[in-house]
Amino acid sequence: MGRKHIKPGKVRLTEVAALAGVSPITVSRFFRNPDTVSPGRRLRIESAAKDLGYVPNLAARALASQRTEVIGVLIPSLTNNVFSDVLRGIYDAFEGSRYSIQLANTRYSVLQEERLLRLFLMQKPAGMIVTGVDQTAEGRAIVQAADCPVVQIMELGPDPIDMMIGFSHVDACFAAISHLLAQGCRRIGFLGARMDPRVQRRLQGYQNAMKSAGLFDPRLIVTTAVPTSTTMGGSLFSDLMLRAPDVDAVFCANDDLALGVLFECQRRHIAVPEQIAIVGFNDMEFMASAVPTLTSVRTNRYEMGLRAATMIMDEIEGRPVAERVVDLGFEVMERQSSQQRHAVAPAADRVSGTKW
Amino acid sequence: MGRKHIKPGKVRLTEVAALAGVSPITVSRFFRNPDTVSPGRRLRIESAAKDLGYVPNLAARALASQRTEVIGVLIPSLTNNVFSDVLRGIYDAFEGSRYSIQLANTRYSVLQEERLLRLFLMQKPAGMIVTGVDQTAEGRAIVQAADCPVVQIMELGPDPIDMMIGFSHVDACFAAISHLLAQGCRRIGFLGARMDPRVQRRLQGYQNAMKSAGLFDPRLIVTTAVPTSTTMGGSLFSDLMLRAPDVDAVFCANDDLALGVLFECQRRHIAVPEQIAIVGFNDMEFMASAVPTLTSVRTNRYEMGLRAATMIMDEIEGRPVAERVVDLGFEVMERQSSQQRHAVAPAADRVSGTKW
DNA sequence: TTGTAGGCGTTATCAT
């Protein structure tokens, strides 16, 4: 036999309906779309629900309707401040909407990502936001099986799963290095931590720029698999100074590395930017208030989260999404830390790589 | 009439059971607790499920079992890095468990908090983690109605809802100020941003310390409702210098303010700590690598998240939680920025407030 | 605008 006793204190649609003198379905309608119920009943239902302390049961709703209002969000790290800005955008966009966010952390592991994707699938999410373009084939299959709008964020790439919003890390880094070259820097170091796919692409941009300027030298590249931090910035810079003492600029794949480099320069009494220029990436808030102010590449993280969320909602609610792949671009914020005194004429000179 | 057609591709327990030649309930048992099913059927069910690509339906499970495995987490801000450490602890603790986290952002508003609490309630969460002790009466009532383990984090207070883990912000700030007093500082400024309840309590600790030393002067306190940032640290410090030019130390209610003060000192060629000592709060990673290294109050944020999550799981799974209120303490990390040259003898001298 | 009928996929309960 099945269950028998209905707990006395339990309040369901039925109880509210009885008290309001209407049928359960009317109460159901009232909660989902009050306008579809006549004003008179509306009031009766409202007060009945309040009197009884009715709380809708989401599980029953999801089971009956075969869908939820959960948006799955997958990010690789909670430590990296970059993602807190993106998340803020996402949470702000869904604020006040009926959707709720389910956040999970892949820890930069595609296997974790697969596992979490599978978990999301069990929830029948209304939409999903995933980081990057490096999902496994299996991962992509799972996402597709979810059969809901999907936005890939943080970067761009061919063959989107569904929608995509980000920018080119290769181009962004290329632009930063070009700026340093234009400032007359020749021995430009690259510092990178964690070396996740997006940092790898920044490294690619660095290599492209340095090679096309005829200035590439692998000794100028110092990286680590350890996560980024200010302290790590100092260590990587120290390594760089050992490997290439003649370095005249440092590109840091993250801003906290750049801050660490600045501190290390202060410790070693190296003048910034006179002896060494510094450029960071992401343009975190502190970059503009450091002494000297630190040049960085602004990435529109908050907007990225906001728009990704908006794209999801538009898609769910049937509003056509015109731009399904959005390039948010970037901007090299040129500040004191990269103002070299010997600026150099444009391309021709630079590309030649002549000593000046 | 109700619905009629069962979609052909749909895979439920029933389909798996049919293929495996067992009853649905056995399959159900297999997924919840494989050990309760005989090894032979275990294999048949496993392969049947895989062949069919079965994905459990969480909504149905929740409806039938009258519970979920969702843990609701309420934090006031996604911007403030303090919470990313706490969250990391929480996510790490639940990693690999069957629980999933539902995160929501109150934006430092108790009304938002109430609304979100109500939303959580509809999900019948298995546990909840909420920030602080300043819930409204209504908010507390909602949490209690959820009838699940609850942990309040970040601070301590009387009358816990259920469990609690944090530390005393009053004491922590008092200790920091005491350290500065011991270093011989007399005109100690207080800089605070956002002024949420916890910053208010730090201010209280500051006032207690300064008053008991006979050194309290309201002109030394500069605060703003704007969120904390490095730039804001510089601004608040500039204000302080106008109001109290003779200030000899600055306590910052957040580390990023402290970093901003350091930069502002560099800009004004004020020697740290010789002319002005700086102390921050939270001991973020960069504090130890700044030049000079910056004194701060270490708070055990990661551990707080980790243990809060563990307490929840223990409670859910019937393991007795011995310490239901945990004081995680703090530690004043004394670094270069607060090493004054004129250290002063203990209490008697200090309390007198004599000029030295 | 409102109501009727039936089912959504799983688990609790009791029985073997």
Next chain:
DNA sequence: ATGATAACGCCTACAA
């Protein structure tokens, strides 16, 4: 260790 039965609370589809 396994199975039969009923119920979880709501919503879709259709009808009035």
